[in-house]
Amino acid sequence: MKVLVINCGSSSLKFQLIDVETEEVIVKGICDRIAIEGSRFVFSALNKETIDSKIVLKNHADAMKIILETLTDEKNGVIKSLDEITAVGHRVVHGGERFASSVIINDDVIKAIEECSDLAPLHNKANLTGIQACKKMMPETPMVAVFDTAFHQTMPEEAYLYGIPYDYYEKYKVRKYGFHGTSHAYVAQRAAVLMDKDQKELKLIVCHLGNGASVTAVKYGKSIDTSMGLTPLEGLIMGTRSGDIDPSVLGYIGNKENKGLEELMKMLNHDSGLLGLSGGESSDFRDIVSAYEKNDERAVRALKAFAYRTAKYIGSYTAAMNGVDGICFTAGIGENSGLVRDMICNYLTYLGLKLDPDKNEKRGKEQIITTQDSNVKVMVIPTNEELMIARETYKELKNGK
Numbered sequence: 479m480k481v482l483v484i485n486c487g488s489s490s491l492k493f494q495l496i497d498v499e500t501e502e503v504i505v506k507g508i509c510d511r512i513a514i515e516g517s518r519f520v521f522s523a524l525n526k527e528t529i530d531s532k533i534v535l536k537n538h539a540d541a542m543k544i545i546l547e548t549l550t551d552e553k554n555g556v557i558k559s560l561d562e563i564t565a566v567g568h569r570v571v572h573g574g575e576r577f578a579s580s581v582i583i584n585d586d587v588i589k590a591i592e593e594c595s596d597l598a599p600l601h602n603k604a605n606l607t608g609i610q611a612c613k614k615m616m617p618e619t620p621m622v623a624v625f626d627t628a629f630h631q632t633m634p635e636e637a638y639l640y641g642i643p644y645d646y647y648e649k650y651k652v653r654k655y656g657f658h659g660t661s662h663a664y665v666a667q668r669a670a671v672l673m674d675k676d677q678k679e680l681k682l683i684v685c686h687l688g689n690g691a692s693v694t695a696v697k698y699g700k701s702i703d704t705s706m707g708l709t710p711l712e713g714l715i716m717g718t719r720s721g722d723i724d725p726s727v728l729g730y731i732g733n734k735e736n737k738g739l740e741e742l743m744k745m746l747n748h749d750s751g752l753l754g755l756s757g758g759e760s761s762d763f764r765d766i767v768s769a770y771e772k773n774d775e776r777a778v779r780a781l782k783a784f785a786y787r788t789a790k791y792i793g794s795y796t797a798a799m800n801g802v803d804g805i806c807f808t809a810g811i812g813e814n815s816g817l818v819r820d821m822i823c824n825y826l827t828y829l830g831l832k833l834d835p836d837k838n839e840k841r842g843k844e845q846i847i848t849t850q851d852s853n854v855k856v857m858v859i860p861t862n863e864e865l866m867i868a869r870e871t872y873k874e875l876k877n878g879k
């Protein structure tokens with residue numbers, strides 16, 4: 479049984495065709511720079527030469543068309559007809575309070591996703607474009623929506639409410655939602671396997687450290703708190719996002735520099751984080767690390783602040799769960815940077831955590847990186863959101879029958 483996984487952004491469409499029985503990735507690729515000059519199509523099929531071509535992609539429907547045509551193409555394709563695709567799994571960023579799990583897409587679901595768009599305008603609109611394009615080209619194929627927010631719907635009220643008038647929650651659903659849920663759920667599952675335990679007996683903290691970054695407390699298999707909020711701006715210091723700040727900073731800078739809210743929000747989302755702290759050096763962690771290694775003082779302060787904030791969240795989630803059994807690192811930075819894992823774990827030796835320096839140096843491999851006698855296990859677990867979406871799609875399909 480083959481599931482097509484679609485991750486549709488505002489100007490890109492990433493896809494994978496996955497055999498859900500063997501979990502083998504048959505094809506993966508991307509349509510990039512959609513509706514922008516210089517569009518590109520990359521299609522990598524198992525045991526075949528990768529196609530990497532410049533083509534005109536006017537919109538997401540064009541992108542879907544080239545993907546489906548290539549999948550069934552006699553020379554480059556991997557399937558004879560689109561009927562071989564049993565279902566399509568779509569990543570959807572915001573499911574609001576309506577979606578606490580994945581769901582088979584019908585007209586009501588599409589309407590509800592549209593309604594959630596208020597909370598994540600750019601993302602949800604892009605996700606819907608992908609859904610509509612698929613619906614048009616494969617009207618009979620079932621589709622499933624897998625939400626970034628769904629995993630966090632188990633958070634208790636005390637974790638998701640902000641300390642502002644309750645009216646705003648009642649009227650507009652202003653609350654913490656959290657993101658990267660598919661990744662946190664996948665990593666927590668893998669952590670239990672690595673630790674040879676049932677998730678139901680584990681207190682885990684998952685650090686998804688990529689360009690966007692978030693930490694989640696996963697108690698007995700359920701998310702009970704997470705660092706991102708109403709939007710992905712809250713929490714950790716990220717590539718270009720500030721993470722937590724005192725909201726008064728906005729009024730203060732706004733007055734001093736005569737800037738409006740829109741401009742200030744743009745500053746917090748696009749000019750802050752590692753980029754802002756390093757004085758414009760880079761938002762890319764690799765650049766920050768190489769400047770840090772040359773003792774560049776701007777990179778040193780950015781990196782130290784990044785590690786400090788992450789360690790503080792781990793400490794607070796240890797308190798939230800009254801203990802922790804395992805800490806997991808995932809995504810571009812978490813999987814690859816032994817340096818930052820070491821800097822973060824240095825704050826946590828009070829837990830009886832002992833990093834194994836040799837294991838910590840190894841990159842991108844799923845493994846436990848603490849010593850045998852460490853009280854808390856630290857793990858590197860490469861995330862796999864596409865596989866998780868394929869699994870969820872399969873599960874929903876089986877449940878729906």
Ligand code: ADP
Pocket residue numbers: 687688689690717761762763764765767809810811814815
């Ligand atoms: P996103 O999916 O949010 O765009 P990723 O999970 O791909 O982000 O992570 C991107 C980040 O990972 C970038 O900041 C990049 O510099 C960092 N990264 C990738 N490889 C390495 C590495 N070997 N060492 C340190 N950082 C890395």
